[in-house]
Amino acid sequence: MRSIGVIGLGQMGVSIARRLIAAGYPLTVYNRTKNKADSLLQMGASWADSPGELVEKVDVTITIVSDNQAIEKLALDEGGFLNSLTPAKILIEMSTLTPATVRKLFSKIREKEAGMLHCPILGGPLDVYGGRATICAGGPKSVYTSVSSILEDISSTVHYVGEITKATVMKLSLNIMLTHYFLGVASSLSMAKAAKLPPYLIHDILTRIAEPVVQKLGDKILNQEESITFTLNNFEKDQRYFLEAAAELGVHLPTNEAVQKLALEALDKGMGNLDFSSLAALLLKEEATD
Numbered sequence: 472m473r474s475i476g477v478i479g480l481g482q483m484g485v486s487i488a489r490r491l492i493a494a495g496y497p498l499t500v501y502n503r504t505k506n507k508a509d510s511l512l513q514m515g516a517s518w519a520d521s522p523g524e525l526v527e528k529v530d531v532t533i534t535i536v537s538d539n540q541a542i543e544k545l546a547l548d549e550g551g552f553l554n555s556l557t558p559a560k561i562l563i564e565m566s567t568l569t570p571a572t573v574r575k576l577f578s579k580i581r582e583k584e585a586g587m588l589h590c591p592i593l594g595g596p597l598d599v600y601g602g603r604a605t606i607c608a609g610g611p612k613s614v615y616t617s618v619s620s621i622l623e624d625i626s627s628t629v630h631y632v633g634e635i636t637k638a639t640v641m642k643l644s645l646n647i648m649l650t651h652y653f654l655g656v657a658s659s660l661s662m663a664k665a666a667k668l669p670p671y672l673i674h675d676i677l678t679r680i681a682e683p684v685v686q687k688l689g690d691k692i693l694n695q696e697e698s699i700t701f702t703l704n705n706f707e708k709d710q711r712y713f714l715e716a717a718a719e720l721g722v723h724l725p726t727n728e729a730v731q732k733l734a735l736e737a738l739d740k741g742m743g744n745l746d747f748s749s750l751a752a753l754l755l756k757e758e759a760t761d
């Protein structure tokens with residue numbers, strides 16, 4: 472069994488490390504704040520004093536830290552992991568990052584002739600702990616093939632999507648939807664609460680309709696279906712009514728303000744009698760300016 476290292480023991484890193492220990496891998500860990508490793512060391516993990524020392528000790532290194540700045544610091548600072556990477560080593564970067572940072576890191580790691588994948592995760596620490604997260608994997612196919620069993624030990628759902636930044640963007644793209652979901656649920660429940668409506672009933676109805684709505688709208692957009700079920704004129708009217716009712720109840724709906732702005736843009740372009748799903752075309756710059 473190959474030895475693995477985990478750099479970054481926040482919410483996600485600890486869950487990943489626990490799964491790897493449970494799967495029987497010899498594990499070494501490093502974190503800027505050492506005491507976050509305590510429970511893992513008690514479970515049998517070893518400690519490395521720096522990211523560089525960790526990479527020297529293991530075959531495969533997983534990094535999962537906050538952001539672009541954190542990963543660059545851990546790679547490049549004194550004791551950083553970049554200088555310890557050699558051709559036999561593989562880095563699996565799992566943080567949510569931008570394509571520019573992933574590209575930069577990938578090019579530096581290629582100079583060392585080491586292998587690298589970007590494998591950001593969809594799902595929180597409890598999903599990881601339960602093996603239910605979704606991993607988007609990008610990078611050279613041969614590198615992916617050599618570590619796919621490790622990724623599958625972290626989560627049963629792993630999608631290999633091709634070149635390295637494809638996975639970076641796939642994760643960001645999926646998270647956009649989740650962000651809207653979150654704000655959507657928060658907005659609906661805030662308005663329900665302000666109007667003294669039964670919040671759990673609203674929550675139940677939203678839960679029941681969420682999956683079929685996502686499926687139906689996704690199908691409509693992907694298949695460019697032109698059938699009209701709800702016009703943009705009516706869609707814009709609804710946005711206005713949400714905002715008017717919310718103002719009366721003292722609820723702030725910033726995302727619906729942005730949606731109304733987009734709907735008005737569509738009406739200005741003469742799209743009022745088209746189906747509301749044609750708003751998707753406005754998001755694709757090239758199509759919108761055609």
Ligand SMILES: NC(=O)c1ccc[n+]([C@@H]2O[C@H](COP(=O)([O-])OP(=O)(O)OC[C@H]3O[C@@H](n4cnc5c(N)ncnc54)[C@H](OP(=O)(O)O)[C@@H]3O)[C@@H](O)[C@H]2O)c1
Pocket residue numbers: 478479480481482483484502503504507535536537538540541544545565566567568592593594595596
């Ligand atoms: N939590 C989630 O639900 C979730 C879900 C999907 C994806 N993600 C992504 O996964 C990554 C990790 O998230 P998390 O929730 O585990 O974050 P977290 O709990 O806030 O942990 C952040 C980790 O990054 C380290 N770090 C931050 N800045 C650093 C720096 N300048 N130098 C060295 N280390 C630094 C922290 O070290 P210290 O312990 O020393 O502060 C810690 O290990 C993020 O990119 C996040 O967007 C998170």
